[in-house]
Amino acid sequence: MGKFDVTVIGSGPGGYVAAIRAAQLGFKTALVEKYDTLGGTCLNVGCIPSKALLDSSEHYSNAKENFSEHGIDVGNLSVDLNRMVERKRAVVEQTTKGIDFLMDKNKVTVFHGLGSFKDQNTLEIKGDEVREISSKYFIIATGSKPASLPFIKIDKEKIITSTEALELREIPQKMIVIGGGVIGLELGSVYQRLGAEVSVVEYMDRLIPGMDADLSKELRKILKKEGMDIQLKSKVTSVERTGDKVEVQFENNKGESQSIEGDICLVAVGRKPYTEGLGLENVGVELDEKGRIKVDEHLRTNVENIYAIGDVIRGAMLAHKAEEEGILVAEQLAGQRPHIDYNLIPSVVYTWPEVAGVGKTEEQLKEEKVDYKTGKFLVRALGRARASGDIDGFVKILSDKKTDEILGVHMVSARAADMIAEAVTAMEFRASAEDLARISHAHPTYMEAVKEAALDATEKRAIHS
Structure with missing residues (x-):
């Protein structure tokens, strides 16, 4: 029987990041994954493969709809979906192999098989063979699976x-x-x-x-x-x-x-938390009414040495939220005092243009009866947007009416998934809209829309609208 300090169950973004951080902090660490490849839903059947297909389809759409406007004649276009899917698979394989490399680099012991609790310090792993390991601490990071409606029969074909x-x-x-x-x-x-x-x-x-x-x-x-x-x-x-x-x-x-x-x-x-086969009943880990594992503010379950993170607990089902939680648990176990501000975890939709938001929505501020100001700037007013042809969308900044502190930033724009990071950074340091407005932004860029929206929130001082 192997003995470990920290054992992580599930190798998605939350799980493998937690394992790496635990190993960095000096814990003897194990990672248990029931599938053959690491990376969980995100890397295998979620974030990464969907973005690969989104990018491929966007290339085709641009060639079909927009290239002629740029003076590019591509003639007859066709789609080979099989090649797109094969490219997607290659991207996934390369990414999951990267996780294998990181496990080796950080000396994390990986077990493939279904992990199930026998007691609060013992995990049975059913893979090619059945084995048991013991661990001082466990981090459950088993994620989620697609939800359905009771009357729908998923046949996986049509x-x-x-x-x-x-x-x-x-x-x-x-x-x-x-x-x-x-x-x-x-x-x-x-x-x-x-x-x-x-x-x-x-x-x-x-x-x-x-x-x-x-x-x-x-x-x-x-x-x-x-x-x-x-x-x-x-x-x-x-x-x-x-x-x-x-x-x-x-x-x-x-x-x-x-x-x-x-x-x-x-x-x-939507998606629902995945806890089947974990043997939670053997150790008395409690679930809430939605089937999520109950945790306290330290992400600890009602069993003192068992923690849970990511989609399997409350909160947004986002890969980057799970990563932050994995790091938080590992650092807490090492005696550190990390924190997560859940209000500052951004949400992104990878359509085109992209959609992104962080902080409070306008509806939340109204519901909470917060006095706020609104600054808004249309993307079509940007020189960079006109040059590229991506003119749809806007950036909206919500700031406190008295203090001018930024309370929320919401945008629809080409590259919004990357642009939202500036808003998160500003809000992490509790910047005001005027702080953001006075930062020099390179020209011509999409990021100028953030500056202009901040100017608009600051006494309606936008320059280009």
Whole structure:
């Protein structure tokens, strides 16, 4: 039986980062992963492969729609989806091998197999063989899996989840997406760019419901302009497959019954925590009403030596949130006092243009009765945006009416996923809108929109609007 100081269960972004940090701090560390490759959902069937396909499809869309405007004639275009998928697989393989390298470099012992608690210090690992290891501390980082609706039968052929959507071998003529959140819109965008007709059915009254309402409105406008059919305030009542077709019935926003027929239905109604097979009942680890592992402010479960991080606990299901939590637990075990400001964890949607936000939304500030100012700047006013042709979107900055401290930053823009980092940095140091406005931003860049929005929040001093 192997003996370890820290054992991490799950090798996604939260798990492998926690293992690396624990090893850096001098703990004898083990990492347990039930699949053959490391990296979890994010690297294997989530963030990385979806961005690979998003980039490939965006290249095709640009060549088809925009190159001629730039004086580039590419003639007849075609899509080889199989090659796109193979490239995606290569990107995934390269990335997961990078995690293997990091485990070796940091002397983390890796076990492949399903980890299940026998008691609070012993883990049974069922892989090619059954073995047991003991550990002083455990960090559960088993992540999440796609959720569904009770009446939907996922057949992984015509009625699919995000996992299967990353492996399609044919471009569907008609794709129906149930769910207007991040996953549904990103994967819907991939196949719409490649030529599919895409319909999105969303239960809530807006897309990306957790983000600022202005972002939802702008993204909906852009996606509709690109040809995506969007049904909001629509409750799906049945999903039935007949041969090679799928029919989705729903009640629209007027309470009327409607149906859409397609050849693929992507169910993207969110994700749920994954705890099956962990043997939590053997050690008495408590779950909440949503099946998440209960943790305190130190991310410790009710069992004193067992911690949990990432999608399997409360909070946003984001890879970078899990990473921060993994580092926090490892450093706490080493006697340090790290902290996470959950208000400053950014959210990103990788459509094109991209959508990003951090801090409070305008709706939250109104609900909390906070006096605030708004600064807004349209991307189309930027010289860089006009030069590239990416003119859709805006940057919005919310700041305290009295102190001018930045409370939230929300944007739809080309490269917003990278631009949001400046906002996070500014808010981490509790900068005011005027602080951000007085920083010199290179010209011509998209980042100038952040400066201009900050100027607009500071006594409406924007220069270029």
